[in-house]
Amino acid sequence: MSYYFTVMAMYILIGIIAAWGLNLQFGETGVLNFAYVLFVAAGAYTTAVLTLGHPSASGTQQYFWGAHLPFPIPWIVSMAVGAVLGVAVGLVSLRRLRGDYQAMVMLVVSLIATYLVSANVGFLNGETGLALIPQPFGNLHLSELNYRWFFVAVTAVVTLLVFEVMRRITGSPLGRVLRAVRENEAAAVALGTNVVKMRLLTMAVGGAVAALSGAIEVQFIGAWAPAGWTYPETFGLFAAVLVGGRGNLGGVALGAFLVQGLFLEGTVLLPSIGNPDLVGAVQWITMGVMIMLFMWFRPRGVLPERRRRFTTEARTRLPLLLVRAQRDARG
Amino acid sequence: MTEIDRPTAGAPSRTAPLLAVDDVSVAFGGVRAVDHLSFDVAPGSIVGLIGPNGAGKSTALKVIGGEVKPTSGRVRFDGADLVGAAPYEAARRGLVRTFQLGGEFARLTVMENLLVAVPGQKGETLLGALAGRRWWRASQDAEVRKARDILGGLQLRDKEDAYAGDLSGGQRKLVEIARALMARPKMLLLDEPMAGVNRSLARRIEETLARLRSDGIALLLVEHELGSVERLCERVVVMANGSKIAEGDMTEVRSRDDVLSAYLGRRK
Ligand SMILES: Nc1ncnc2c1ncn2[C@@H]1O[C@H](COP(=O)(O)OP(=O)(O)OP(=O)(O)O)[C@@H](O)[C@H]1O
Ligand SMILES: [Mg+2]
Numbered sequence: 001m002s003y004y005f006t007v008m009a010m011y012i013l014i015g016i017i018a019a020w021g022l023n024l025q026f027g028e029t030g031v032l033n034f035a036y037v038l039f040v041a042a043g044a045y046t047t048a049v050l051t052l053g054h055p056s057a058s059g060t061q062q063y064f065w066g067a068h069l070p071f072p073i074p075w076i077v078s079m080a081v082g083a084v085l086g087v088a089v090g091l092v093s094l095r096r097l098r099g100d101y102q103a104m105v106m107l108v109v110s111l112i113a114t115y116l117v118s119a120n121v122g123f124l125n126g127e128t129g130l131a132l133i134p135q136p137f138g139n140l141h142l143s144e145l146n147y148r149w150f151f152v153a154v155t156a157v158v159t160l161l162v163f164e165v166m167r168r169i170t171g172s173p174l175g176r177v178l179r180a181v182r183e184n185e186a187a188a189v190a191l192g193t194n195v196v197k198m199r200l201l202t203m204a205v206g207g208a209v210a211a212l213s214g215a216i217e218v219q220f221i222g223a224w225a226p227a228g229w230t231y232p233e234t235f236g237l238f239a240a241v242l243v244g245g246r247g248n249l250g251g252v253a254l255g256a257f258l259v260q261g262l263f264l265e266g267t268v269l270l271p272s273i274g275n276p277d278l279v280g281a282v283q284w285i286t287m288g289v290m291i292m293l294f295m296w297f298r299p300r301g302v303l304p305e306r307r308r309r310f311t312t313e314a315r316t317r318l319p320l321l322l323v324r325a326q327r328d329a330r331g
Numbered sequence: 332m333t334e335i336d337r338p339t340a341g342a343p344s345r346t347a348p349l350l351a352v353d354d355v356s357v358a359f360g361g362v363r364a365v366d367h368l369s370f371d372v373a374p375g376s377i378v379g380l381i382g383p384n385g386a387g388k389s390t391a392l393k394v395i396g397g398e399v400k401p402t403s404g405r406v407r408f409d410g411a412d413l414v415g416a417a418p419y420e421a422a423r424r425g426l427v428r429t430f431q432l433g434g435e436f437a438r439l440t441v442m443e444n445l446l447v448a449v450p451g452q453k454g455e456t457l458l459g460a461l462a463g464r465r466w467w468r469a470s471q472d473a474e475v476r477k478a479r480d481i482l483g484g485l486q487l488r489d490k491e492d493a494y495a496g497d498l499s500g501g502q503r504k505l506v507e508i509a510r511a512l513m514a515r516p517k518m519l520l521l522d523e524p525m526a527g528v529n530r531s532l533a534r535r536i537e538e539t540l541a542r543l544r545s546d547g548i549a550l551l552l553v554e555h556e557l558g559s560v561e562r563l564c565e566r567v568v569v570m571a572n573g574s575k576i577a578e579g580d581m582t583e584v585r586s587r588d589d590v591l592s593a594y595l596g597r598r599k
Contacts, residue, residue: 165461168460168461168462168463169457169460169461171464172454172455172459172460172464172467173446173449173452173453173454173455173459173460173467173471174454174455174456174457174459174460175460176439176443176446176447177447177455179436179438179439179443180436180439180443180447183435183436183437183438183439184433184434184435184436184437186398186430186434187430187434187435187436188436188447189397189398189418189419189422190396190398190421190422190427190428190429190430190434191422191427191447191448191510191511191514192419192421192422192423192427192448192450192514193419193447194417194419195419201457205457305438307440307492307494308440308443309440309442309492310442310475310491312472312475312476
């Protein structure tokens with residue numbers, strides 16, 4: 001059972017990290033990045049080749065290049081790759097096109113990438129994908145279960161770091177400009193905002209975060225194949241953002257929790273449905289219906305974006321509590 | 332009646348113009364929305380741009396503000412060419428446009444709408460944002476105070492926490508003007524700031540615009556409410572079918588037959 005809990009915790013944390021990256025792009029800036037899972041995959045493959053070692057040492061698996069680098073270098077390089085890829089995809093799709101066309105181009109980019117990786121066996125082992133990817137922290141000599149919990153703990157720390165980065169960005173003047181781009185591009189330009197630069201920035205930061213989630217995932221499960229990052233995976237993350245509440249970090253985390261839960265616990269539907277192929281279909285249908293219901297009845301999600309109020313006096317918590325205590329004593 | 336100093340009509344000033352629109356044309360498919368339009372705006376002056384619906388006024392403002400690239404012609408502002416520059420350059424050089432409709436950031440509060448306009452804020456870069464509140468808090472506080480002053484002047488102080496999308500049409504117009512002022516403009520391009528606004532609010536806007544002029548901010552004002560145009564503008568440019576058909580002070584322009592027929596013949 002404990003074993004199962006580590007898997008559950010990992011998937012939820014990884015899902016939360018990935019959903020926060022998408023939230024920065026879609027929830028805050030309004031970029032419909034339908035290629036999002038591509039960045040998760042880029043991080044996973046990067047970490048895979050940076051830990052597997054030279055291809056000749058890896059049995060029958062084929063991949064274009066490999067190294068054997070210690071933690072956390074593969075994760076950091078993965079983030080850099082995600083950021084660079086984000087700028088590259090952004091330059092192709094965001095520079096000149098209107099929002100709806102941008103989304104189409106992203107989707108196409110995602111499909112092409114899946115196809116290319118699947119078709120070129122020599123690149124990243126094609127359809128079969130890469131396996132036997134080494135796990136980090138191997139020199140700790142922990143028992144199997146303790147090791148898994150240690151991995152969960154490291155991931156939880158990373159999740160907190162990502163939260164802090166996201167909180168700082170979205171709570172800053174930069175975050176405000178990003179939301180302005182989302183709300184009204186023409187008005188933002190008329191006020192001097194370089195909208196393309198802002199979108200590329202979120203493509204880079206969101207791409208890095210997506211790649212980080214992929215890097216963690218690939219080392220936890222030890223394998224990665226094209227079937228795991230097809231475009232519907234992107235919509236799973238969109239569902240998390242929409243259901244939880246775009247622009248609200250807590251809401252998005254809740255959304256990721258719900259969506260991942262649906263996919264993990266979905267297997268309990270198996271006995272009542274019978275056909276194992278149907279389970280996947282039912283999960284996707286449930287998610288689609290969930291997105292539609294939220295769009296209709298609660299378009300801002302379970303926890304909507306907060307209204308931001310401004311105080312200029314530097315308030316600290318303590319005097320405020322004192323003021324309350326005084327008021328309560330009087331009243 | 333409030334005192335709005337009405338500049339004496341006369342020849343355009345001899346100083347170098349702040350804005351020079353030079354032979355600008357815009358074609359949308361077959362439609363010539365703007366047709367060989369030329370005029371100047373002197374620093375610190377108010378020029379009206381009037382004409383019937385569909386005359387090409389908004390399109391002219393969009394070209395000047397950089398949003399629409401002209402088919403031909405040049406726009407110079409404060410010595411710099413704007414046609415070849417990126418669309419956001421106009422604002423960075425001090426030329427800020429407001430919108431005829433829908434210019435607000437609906438799901439940002441009024442205060443946030445104003446703060447977005449502040450140029451080059453601390454904390455607006457990735458590193459600045461990651462540095463955390465302590466890095467940008469003081470400079471933001473200064474801007475918040477300034478924004479409150481501006482909102483106070485427009486009697487919008489109590490709306491600072493309201494979402495811009497929840498305001499009335501007139502209040503949104505005021506927010507747009509307030510926001511444009513936060514951008515530290517040398518000149519504003521105002522697209523019908525008084526349209527759909529009740530009389531008392533229109534009055535307030537008119538007073539605000541007069542005050543801007545005395546602060547040395549130049550204005551190009553597109554407006555159908557000709558009374559306000561007459562009170563505010565020392566010079567008006569009249570457009571019809573994309574072309575300039577008259578230019579001069581309001582009394583002069585009013586007396587011309589072609590202006591009258593353009594208005595009477597085309598007004599809905
Ligand atoms: N994006 C566009 N595509 C095609 N035609 C356009 C576009 N924008 C404006 N036009 C056309 O250009 C002409 C001028 O429009 P414009 O909006 O500049 O007029 P206006 O003087 O601002 O009118 P109003 O007083 O009604 O605001 C109109 O015939 C309009 O239909
Ligand atoms: Mg117009």
